[in-house]
Amino acid sequence: MFWHGCNYPWSTDGRTVFYGMDFGANVWGTHVGVSTRRDEVARDFVAMARLGFTIVRWFVFCDGRSGIEYDDRGLPAGPNPHLFADLDTALDIARDVDIRLVLVLLDHRWMFKGIPDVIADPSTGVLLEARLPEGRAQVLDTQSGREALLGNVVEPLVRRYGFDGERADLGSQVFALEFMNEPDFAIEEWERDLSAHVRRPLRFEALADLVSRTSALVHRHTAALSTMAAARLHNLWAWDDKELGLDFVQVHTYPDTHHQARDTDVFGMRADSLGISTPVVLGEFPGDGPRQHPAGTSPPSTSLEEYLEFALASGYAGAWPWSFSGTDAYGRLPEAPLREFARRHPELVNRRAL
Numbered sequence: 204m205f206w207h208g209c210n211y212p213w214s215t216d217g218r219t220v221f222y223g224m225d226f227g228a229n230v231w232g233t234h235v236g237v238s239t240r241r242d243e244v245a246r247d248f249v250a251m252a253r254l255g256f257t258i259v260r261w262f263v264f265c266d267g268r269s270g271i272e273y274d275d276r277g278l279p280a281g282p283n284p285h286l287f288a289d290l291d292t293a294l295d296i297a298r299d300v301d302i303r304l305v306l307v308l309l310d311h312r313w314m315f316k317g318i319p320d321v322i323a324d325p326s327t328g329v330l331l332e333a334r335l336p337e338g339r340a341q342v343l344d345t346q347s348g349r350e351a352l353l354g355n356v357v358e359p360l361v362r363r364y365g366f367d368g369e370r371a372d373l374g375s376q377v378f379a380l381e382f383m384n385e386p387d388f389a390i391e392e393w394e395r396d397l398s399a400h401v402r403r404p405l406r407f408e409a410l411a412d413l414v415s416r417t418s419a420l421v422h423r424h425t426a427a428l429s430t431m432a433a434a435r436l437h438n439l440w441a442w443d444d445k446e447l448g449l450d451f452v453q454v455h456t457y458p459d460t461h462h463q464a465r466d467t468d469v470f471g472m473r474a475d476s477l478g479i480s481t482p483v484v485l486g487e488f489p490g491d492g493p494r495q496h497p498a499g500t501s502p503p504s505t506s507l508e509e510y511l512e513f514a515l516a517s518g519y520a521g522a523w524p525w526s527f528s529g530t531d532a533y534g535r536l537p538e539a540p541l542r543e544f545a546r547r548h549p550e551l552v553n554r555r556a557l
Contacts, residue, residue, distance in 0.1 A: 205514075206378075206521035207544075207551050208258025208305070209251060209536065210487060211528055213265070214244055220530045223310075226263050226290055227270025227283035230321050231332070236269070236289035237296070245296045251527055252300035254538060255545035255552030258378055259297065260305040260486070260523055263290075264356075266312040267339045268319055271356055277320075277335075278342060278351040282359055287370075294364070294373040301553055303378035305430065308357065308417075314338045314389040315400040340403035349413055358420055365424030377427045382417045385434035385455060386410055396435055411447060418448025432486045436467040436477070443479045451520055452479060453486025460501045470505050474518035482520035485510070490524030495534030508540035515548070 213222045214237070221235065228234040237244050251259060264270050270289075274280040290306075297304055312318060317334045342348035364374040387396040391404035418429035432453035433439040442452045454477070458468035474483045488510055489495075492502035507524055514522035529535030545556040 204482065204520050205551050206258045206484065207256055207548075207553075208260060208521055208523040209254075209256050209490075210523055210526040211247065211251065211259045212262045212307075212526055213528060213530070214240070214247065215528055215530050216240065216243055220528075222530075223262070223265030223268040225261070225269075225293070227286035229269040230319060232321070234285045236285055236292075238285070238288045238292040241292055241296065244293070245299070247527065248296050248300050248302060249555075252302055252553045252555040254536070254541040255556035256527075257302060257551075257553050258305060258521065258523065259302050259527075260307060260381075261293070262307045262310055262384065264308055264313075265310045266315065266318045267309070267342075274351075276341075276347075277339070278348050279356045280351070281355045286360075287363060290360070290363075291370055291373060294370075294376040297376045298373065300555060303376050305379045305381055306377060307381040307384050309383040311383060311385045311387070311389045311398075311434075312338075312400075313383070314340050314343070314403070314405060315398070316402045317400075337403040338401070340401075340405065343405050343413065344403065344409055349409065353413070353416055353420070357417055361417075361420045362424050364427075366426075368424070374425055374427070377425065379428040379430045379450070380417065380421050381430045381432065381453075382414045383410070383431070385432060387434040387438050393438060396438070407441065411444075414449070415447045422448060430484075436469060439477060439479060439483075443481060449481060451482040451484055453484045453523075455487035456485065457487070457489060457500075458503055460503055462500075468503060470503065470510065470513060472517070474520075484521040484523065485514050485519055486521075486523055487525045488522065489533050490526065490536040491534055494537075495532065497532040506540065507537060508543060511540070511544050515551075 270283050270286040272280045315338045318338050320333045320335050322333045362368050364377050388398040389401050391406050421429045428450035431442045434455050439454050456469040493504050496502045545552040
């Protein structure tokens with residue numbers, strides 16, 4: 204079992220980076236989701252298929268700026284009217300090129316202070332841009348917030364593509380749901396990794412409740428899988444708990460030779476050496492680290508070709524480089540090693556690469 208995929212965390216048209224805006228109208232009252240840019244996004248998927256990918260990991264709500272309607276308490280009231288048009292379009296695009304999606308519901312930035320929102324002027328009704336001092340922490344860290352998110356947003360999304368859902372025909376394109384990207388930086392007990400941008404950290408107990416209930420929804424209504432990812436190898440153990448209902452886990456690795464204690468270099472470590480009972484995917488790693496990386500960092504010389512062959516030989520269930528979109532300092536993926544991987548392993552790749 205080896206799922207050949209990549210990260211397409213959000214789209215870009217070369218000018219705008221659509222972080223958190225691919226699905227649904229946004230808090231500023233505009234809609235620039237996938238259904239408004241179908242041809243551009245479809246070209247990306249054709250390109251990913253031709254590079255051999257069969258799995259694409261894509262963020263949905265990110266920090267909550269799009270896709271969700273909120274009530275006057277700031278709690279989720281339901282899906283934005285454009286959310287499902289955009290998700291339907293994304294899944295239809297993926298189906299056309301034999302790609303399945305890992306839908307990442309939230310990003311850890313959901314918990315960051317200063318994320319954008321708008322408020323209505325009480326006298327004029329004019330929408331004014333605001334910054335949330337605690338992010339959307341109250342949604343996850345209160346029982347009422349968790350019930351609102353799961354009942355009003357997550358369950359309708361899951362059921363829409365489930366066995367009896369309105370778009371059950373698209374359900375086979377949902378490979379997995381992931382509740383939150385890299386929660387390591389927002390969990391109260393994980394002080395070693397807790398981000399200074401998080402003013403109101405989330406208790407692990409609260410997150411585990413959300414993850415287990417999301418897994419239950421996924422398994423009850425769909426044939427999709429449930430997953431979570433650790434930004435740090437030393438936190439991976441937390442997701443290896445049968446009560447969470449996870450079908451596979453991910454570990455993300457961005458080693459820096461100048462700061463070796465910050466992020467363990469997974470390269471060279473067999474999957475069965477990690478002490479995890481469920482399948483493990485290298486869910487993020489630098490796709491072209493030796494040549495493209497953030498200023499002030501020094502990644503090892505490991506190439507994309509080496510990462511892929513290592514993961515395959517070492518018992519990982521996949522290795523998904525960051526990122527096809529190329530919207531940060533890690534840049535876009537080099538094509539030559541992906542074409543070579545497809546040539547060597549035709550049984551693992553999208554038929555469009557052959």
